Amino acid sequence: MTNDLDTPTPTVSVLGLGPMGSALAQALLSAGTTTTVWNRTESKARPLEHAGAVIAPDAAAAVAASDLVITCLRDHASTRELLDEVPPEALAGRTVVVFASSTPGEARRTQEWAETRGIDLLIGAIMVPTPVIGTPDALILYSGRQDLLEAARSTLEVLAPRSPFVGTDPGMASVLDTAMLEVFFTGMTAFLHAAAVVTANGLSAADFVPWANSMLDILPDTFRGLAADTDRGEYPGNEDNLAMELSALTHMVETSRDAGVDPGLPTLMRDLAREAVERGHGADGWSRIVEVLRESS
Ligand SMILES: NC(=O)c1ccc[n+]([C@@H]2O[C@H](COP(=O)([O-])OP(=O)(O)OC[C@H]3O[C@@H](n4cnc5c(N)ncnc54)[C@H](OP(=O)(O)O)[C@@H]3O)[C@@H](O)[C@H]2O)c1
Incomplete structure (x- = not known):
């Protein structure tokens, strides 16, 4: 697989391994992507380890391990809280893609939060249930930073071949x-x-x-x-x-x-x-x- 990110075969970390985060990680692993995973409750990471993922000991290590960092937590507030604990040097040079249910206002807050910290962050809204992730029917909407979507597109399309950019307003996906x-x-x-x-x-x-x-x-x-x-x-x-x-x-x-x-x-x-x-x-x-x-x- 080739990619427009810095390396020809980007590495990906997935933080948050509820049903959706686990499905995202599994799709990446099935496509042969080097994938690191982390979850607050570590037991949920074990099945992915058997599928070839590396389990990071903490969120900072998970972020530091990859070019592309995907978060799939319950909501934007817990995502910001988690990333606030990650040292800025671990986040530098990474693209962070936030998948979490949100209001448009919350998504805009997350984008502003990222800008004040110099984090390259893209907002995504997953529009299909877990079994559809990684299939031709999968649809994920993206808004905010189109440059980040295009740079990571070939990796993100592993998750959803239908990955349209819907607007520069970061709240538009929501x-x-x-x-x-x-x-x-x-x-x-x-x-x-x-x-x-x-x-x-x-x-x-x-x-x-x-x-x-x-x-x-x-x-x-x-x-x-x-x-x-x-x-x-x-x-x-x-x-x-x-x-x-x-x-x-x-x-x-x-x-x-x-x-x-x-x-x-x-x-x-x-x-x-x-x-x-x-x-x-x-x-x-x-x-x-x-x-x-x-x-x-
Ligand atoms: N499942 C679907 O079909 C579906 C479809 C579209 C969109 N989505 C969206 O995808 C997101 C994830 O959904 P999900 O289905 O995977 O189930 P979920 O139950 O919302 O997943 C929760 C995940 O967030 C983590 N988490 C929650 N609060 C946290 C905190 N304060 N710090 C660190 N981790 C925290 C949980 O960790 P623990 O395991 O430690 O609790 C778990 O990994 C949600 O926003 C959901 O709306 C889901």
Whole structure:
């Protein structure tokens, strides 16, 4: 493997060996990368030692061992805390890639923290579960220092062949991470709510899957339409309108109650539609809801 970092075959250290850190280290080892690992609880490093990793005695030694340092701790605060204990000379000349769940504000704080210490640091957001790491489907978003991503790209693509740079704002990877997860969690929760309603009415959840998926087929075009309206700031109701949708959502709340299922989720959507209608937007399309959300914040 060749790489644009200083050495033709860069060495990599992985600090933090929860399920994700272990998957990252395993993918590097499988690609033949010289990999050093460290974890606060050392027992989690043992399986990787059997796979060929070197276990460092402490975080400073792990950082000093490699050109590229990957941290995969619970959050940014614990990552900064850990790296604060590493002597600056161990960090000098290293590229540090931080993978941790974060708010955009926390990611920006970590970037500022690194700049004040002269640390070359790149922020990444892992968008796939552990079994997908190292496969063609793996996706990791990067933001902040594009120069660091490009210099380490061939090594980082071992983890995720899809490794786009999403912006110089260090918080952008987290902005997209949280926004994409919102779509995912909302979809999963909507499915479970609907499954509770259909199972209360005698259908199995499995039998409902094809019906649910037929709605998913509509979503890509729907998202494009909603995005166009949102970016234009115009919310035409030519094909659908909020007055009609309010009626459908009211039925959804009643059906949920009748099934003995918590109506919170459809009630939230009904109340958004009701608010828009009460503000005089009953003839607008569903995209008008973005304004209600902005104004209610
Ligand atoms: N698992 C996934 O599918 C997935 C997917 C996408 C993104 N992520 C992100 O990846 C990151 C790691 O997740 P994970 O699944 O590996 O599980 P995790 O349980 O969040 O991993 C925690 C890791 O952080 C370490 N840690 C926590 N606080 C520490 C501290 N103060 N000092 C030193 N080490 C500390 C733990 O060490 P100990 O072992 O000693 O406790 C452990 O190695 C998270 O930010 C998560 O959101 C995970």
